[in-house]
Amino acid sequence: ETGVTQSPTHLIKTRGQQVTLRCSSQSGHNTVSWYQQALGQGPQFIFQYYREEENGRGNFPPRFSGLQFPNYSSELNVNALELDDSALYLCASKQTGTVTDTQYFGPGTRLTVL
Amino acid sequence: GDSVTQMEGPVTLSEEAFLTINCTYTATGYPSLFWYVQYPGEGLQLLLKATKADDKGSNKGFEATYRKETTSFHLEKGSVNVSDSAVYFCALSGRFSGNTPLVFGKGTRLSVIA
Numbered sequence: 001e002t003g004v005t006q007s008p009t010h011l012i013k014t015r016g017q018q019v020t021l022r023c024s025s026q027s028g029h030n031t032v033s034w035y036q037q038a039l040g041q042g043p044q045f046i047f048q049y050y051r052e053e054e055n056g057r058g059n060f061p062p063r064f065s066g067l068q069f070p071n072y073s074s075e076l077n078v079n080a081l082e083l084d085d086s087a088l089y090l091c092a093s094k095q096t097g098t099v100t101d102t103q104y105f106g107p108g109t110r111l112t113v114l
Numbered sequence: 115g116d117s118v119t120q121m122e123g124p125v126t127l128s129e130e131a132f133l134t135i136n137c138t139y140t141a142t143g144y145p146s147l148f149w150y151v152q153y154p155g156e157g158l159q160l161l162l163k164a165t166k167a168d169d170k171g172s173n174k175g176f177e178a179t180y181r182k183e184t185t186s187f188h189l190e191k192g193s194v195n196v197s198d199s200a201v202y203f204c205a206l207s208g209r210f211s212g213n214t215p216l217v218f219g220k221g222t223r224l225s226v227i228a
Contacts, residue, residue: 042203042218090157100138
Protein backbone atom coordinates (compact mmCIF):
# COMPACT_ATOMS: atom_id res chain seq x y z
CA GLU A 1 0.00 0.00 0.00
CA THR A 2 1.41 3.38 -1.02
CA GLY A 3 1.18 6.19 1.50
CA VAL A 4 0.45 9.86 0.87
CA THR A 5 3.22 11.60 -1.04
CA GLN A 6 3.80 15.31 -1.63
CA SER A 7 6.02 17.36 -3.88
CA PRO A 8 8.15 19.33 -3.75
CA THR A 9 9.68 18.90 -0.31
CA HIS A 10 10.83 22.49 -0.03
CA LEU A 11 10.06 25.60 -2.02
CA ILE A 12 11.20 29.21 -1.88
CA LYS A 13 9.13 31.93 -3.53
CA THR A 14 8.96 35.71 -3.40
CA ARG A 15 6.01 37.81 -2.40
CA GLY A 16 3.42 38.18 -5.17
CA GLN A 17 4.36 34.97 -6.96
CA GLN A 18 2.13 31.94 -7.46
CA VAL A 19 2.85 28.38 -6.28
CA THR A 20 1.44 24.91 -6.96
CA LEU A 21 1.87 22.07 -4.50
CA ARG A 22 1.08 18.46 -5.35
CA CYS A 23 -0.24 15.47 -3.46
CA SER A 24 -0.83 11.82 -4.29
CA SER A 25 -3.42 10.17 -2.10
CA GLN A 26 -2.97 6.87 -0.34
CA SER A 27 -4.13 3.98 -2.49
CA GLY A 28 -7.89 3.44 -2.25
CA HIS A 29 -8.64 6.86 -0.74
CA ASN A 30 -11.18 9.14 -2.44
CA THR A 31 -10.93 12.27 -0.31
CA VAL A 32 -8.06 14.69 0.07
CA SER A 33 -7.66 17.60 2.47
CA TRP A 34 -5.07 20.34 2.72
CA TYR A 35 -3.82 21.92 5.92
CA GLN A 36 -1.50 24.83 6.65
CA GLN A 37 0.81 24.51 9.64
CA ALA A 38 2.55 27.70 10.67
CA LEU A 39 5.67 27.41 12.78
CA GLY A 40 4.87 26.32 16.31
CA GLN A 41 1.14 25.90 15.61
CA GLY A 42 -1.28 23.09 14.92
CA PRO A 43 -2.44 22.45 11.37
CA GLN A 44 -5.31 24.60 10.09
CA PHE A 45 -7.81 23.22 7.60
CA ILE A 46 -7.72 24.87 4.17
CA PHE A 47 -10.16 22.79 2.12
CA GLN A 48 -11.23 19.29 1.20
CA TYR A 49 -11.99 17.59 -2.12
CA TYR A 50 -14.22 14.61 -2.67
CA ARG A 51 -14.84 13.17 -6.12
CA GLU A 52 -13.12 16.14 -7.76
CA GLU A 53 -15.28 18.76 -6.05
CA GLU A 54 -14.54 21.01 -3.10
CA ASN A 55 -16.86 20.00 -0.27
CA GLY A 56 -15.50 21.92 2.68
CA ARG A 57 -13.40 25.01 3.22
CA GLY A 58 -11.73 26.64 6.18
CA ASN A 59 -11.10 30.31 6.81
CA PHE A 60 -8.73 30.93 3.92
CA PRO A 61 -9.09 33.56 1.14
CA PRO A 62 -10.00 32.67 -2.46
CA ARG A 63 -6.37 33.00 -3.57
CA PHE A 64 -6.02 29.52 -2.05
CA SER A 65 -7.54 27.12 -4.57
CA GLY A 66 -7.29 23.47 -5.40
CA LEU A 67 -8.01 20.62 -7.75
CA GLN A 68 -8.60 16.93 -7.40
CA PHE A 69 -8.02 14.65 -10.38
CA PRO A 70 -9.80 11.42 -11.39
CA ASN A 71 -6.95 9.38 -9.88
CA TYR A 72 -7.61 11.27 -6.59
CA SER A 73 -4.32 13.14 -6.68
CA SER A 74 -4.59 16.82 -5.83
CA GLU A 75 -3.05 20.26 -6.22
CA LEU A 76 -3.03 23.29 -3.96
CA ASN A 77 -2.54 26.61 -5.70
CA VAL A 78 -1.76 29.84 -3.92
CA ASN A 79 -1.78 33.13 -5.84
CA ALA A 80 -0.30 36.48 -4.84
CA LEU A 81 1.89 34.97 -2.15
CA GLU A 82 2.27 36.86 1.11
CA LEU A 83 4.96 36.56 3.73
CA ASP A 84 2.45 34.96 6.14
CA ASP A 85 1.92 32.10 3.68
CA SER A 86 5.27 30.70 4.79
CA ALA A 87 4.35 27.40 6.42
CA LEU A 88 4.36 23.64 6.16
CA TYR A 89 1.53 22.52 3.86
CA LEU A 90 0.16 19.11 4.64
CA CYS A 91 -1.99 16.91 2.47
CA ALA A 92 -4.14 14.19 4.02
CA SER A 93 -6.25 11.50 2.43
CA LYS A 94 -9.03 9.24 3.63
CA GLN A 95 -11.75 6.95 2.38
CA THR A 96 -15.01 8.79 2.97
CA GLY A 97 -17.85 6.55 4.06
CA THR A 98 -15.88 4.37 6.43
CA VAL A 99 -16.74 4.28 10.09
CA THR A 100 -13.57 5.84 11.42
CA ASP A 101 -12.97 8.48 8.74
CA THR A 102 -9.26 8.42 9.61
CA GLN A 103 -7.00 10.80 7.72
CA TYR A 104 -3.45 9.89 6.80
CA PHE A 105 -0.94 12.65 6.22
CA GLY A 106 1.91 13.15 3.80
CA PRO A 107 5.32 14.50 4.83
CA GLY A 108 4.42 18.04 3.80
CA THR A 109 5.85 20.79 1.61
CA ARG A 110 7.68 23.56 3.39
CA LEU A 111 7.03 26.86 1.64
CA THR A 112 9.14 29.92 2.37
CA VAL A 113 7.98 33.28 1.02
CA LEU A 114 10.63 36.01 0.92
CA GLY B 115 -17.34 25.81 16.78
CA ASP B 116 -15.38 22.73 17.61
CA SER B 117 -12.08 23.22 19.42
CA VAL B 118 -9.27 21.32 21.12
CA THR B 119 -7.17 22.52 24.04
CA GLN B 120 -3.88 20.88 24.93
CA MET B 121 -1.52 21.46 27.80
CA GLU B 122 1.21 23.85 26.79
CA GLY B 123 4.75 22.65 26.47
CA PRO B 124 7.49 22.10 26.26
CA VAL B 125 7.50 19.03 28.44
CA THR B 126 10.90 17.67 29.43
CA LEU B 127 11.17 14.23 31.00
CA SER B 128 13.91 11.80 31.88
CA GLU B 129 13.96 8.43 30.19
CA GLU B 130 11.58 5.91 31.80
CA ALA B 131 9.43 8.66 33.34
CA PHE B 132 5.63 8.61 33.16
CA LEU B 133 4.03 10.85 30.55
CA THR B 134 0.68 12.60 30.59
CA ILE B 135 -0.38 15.17 28.02
CA ASN B 136 -3.79 16.65 28.75
CA CYS B 137 -6.34 17.25 26.03
CA THR B 138 -9.89 18.53 26.32
CA TYR B 139 -12.33 19.27 23.56
CA THR B 140 -15.50 21.16 22.72
CA ALA B 141 -17.71 19.69 20.04
CA THR B 142 -21.29 19.07 19.08
CA GLY B 143 -22.39 15.49 18.94
CA TYR B 144 -19.95 12.64 19.31
CA PRO B 145 -16.66 13.34 17.57
CA SER B 146 -13.88 10.91 16.85
CA LEU B 147 -10.69 11.73 18.75
CA PHE B 148 -7.10 11.33 17.64
CA TRP B 149 -3.54 11.78 18.72
CA TYR B 150 -1.02 12.55 16.00
CA VAL B 151 2.76 12.76 16.44
CA GLN B 152 5.19 14.88 14.45
CA TYR B 153 8.87 14.05 14.54
CA PRO B 154 11.39 16.80 13.68
CA GLY B 155 11.22 17.76 10.03
CA GLU B 156 8.39 15.37 9.22
CA GLY B 157 4.63 15.34 8.63
CA LEU B 158 1.99 13.99 10.98
CA GLN B 159 1.67 10.34 11.90
CA LEU B 160 -1.47 8.90 13.43
CA LEU B 161 -0.58 7.59 16.88
CA LEU B 162 -3.95 6.39 18.13
CA LYS B 163 -7.66 7.05 17.90
CA ALA B 164 -11.01 6.45 19.61
CA THR B 165 -14.39 6.75 17.99
CA LYS B 166 -16.86 6.52 20.88
CA ALA B 167 -17.13 7.16 24.59
CA ASP B 168 -15.06 4.93 26.88
CA ASP B 169 -13.03 3.59 23.96
CA LYS B 170 -9.32 3.29 24.67
CA GLY B 171 -6.90 3.88 21.83
CA SER B 172 -3.42 2.42 22.18
CA ASN B 173 -0.24 2.11 20.14
CA LYS B 174 3.49 1.79 20.86
CA GLY B 175 2.88 1.94 24.62
CA PHE B 176 0.78 5.11 24.39
CA GLU B 177 -2.84 5.10 25.56
CA ALA B 178 -5.75 7.53 25.64
CA THR B 179 -9.34 7.00 26.81
CA TYR B 180 -12.32 8.87 25.34
CA ARG B 181 -14.07 10.44 28.35
CA LYS B 182 -17.33 12.00 27.32
CA GLU B 183 -18.26 13.13 30.83
CA THR B 184 -15.11 15.24 31.12
CA THR B 185 -14.71 15.86 27.34
CA SER B 186 -11.13 14.69 27.59
CA PHE B 187 -8.69 12.46 25.74
CA HIS B 188 -5.46 12.56 27.74
CA LEU B 189 -2.39 10.84 26.32
CA GLU B 190 -0.34 8.61 28.64
CA LYS B 191 2.72 6.42 28.48
CA GLY B 192 4.16 4.52 31.39
CA SER B 193 7.83 4.79 30.45
CA VAL B 194 9.12 7.18 27.80
CA ASN B 195 12.16 6.74 25.58
CA VAL B 196 14.46 9.28 23.98
CA SER B 197 12.91 8.29 20.64
CA ASP B 198 9.51 9.59 21.85
CA SER B 199 10.81 13.17 21.59
CA ALA B 200 8.41 14.87 19.19
CA VAL B 201 5.41 17.20 19.03
CA TYR B 202 2.08 15.61 19.93
CA PHE B 203 -1.22 16.90 18.56
CA CYS B 204 -4.68 16.11 19.86
CA ALA B 205 -7.43 16.36 17.23
CA LEU B 206 -11.11 15.69 16.66
CA SER B 207 -13.44 15.19 13.73
CA GLY B 208 -17.15 14.63 13.42
CA ARG B 209 -18.28 11.04 13.14
CA PHE B 210 -19.88 9.69 9.99
CA SER B 211 -19.51 13.06 8.33
CA GLY B 212 -17.55 13.02 5.13
CA ASN B 213 -16.77 16.70 5.00
CA THR B 214 -15.84 17.37 8.62
CA PRO B 215 -12.19 18.34 8.84
CA LEU B 216 -9.77 17.60 11.63
CA VAL B 217 -9.55 20.28 14.30
CA PHE B 218 -6.18 20.31 16.02
CA GLY B 219 -4.81 21.57 19.26
CA LYS B 220 -1.68 23.70 19.20
CA GLY B 221 0.58 20.77 19.97
CA THR B 222 2.77 19.80 22.90
CA ARG B 223 6.49 19.42 22.43
CA LEU B 224 8.02 16.54 24.38
CA SER B 225 11.73 16.22 24.99
CA VAL B 226 13.05 13.06 26.64
CA ILE B 227 16.58 13.15 27.98
CA ALA B 228 18.75 10.13 28.70
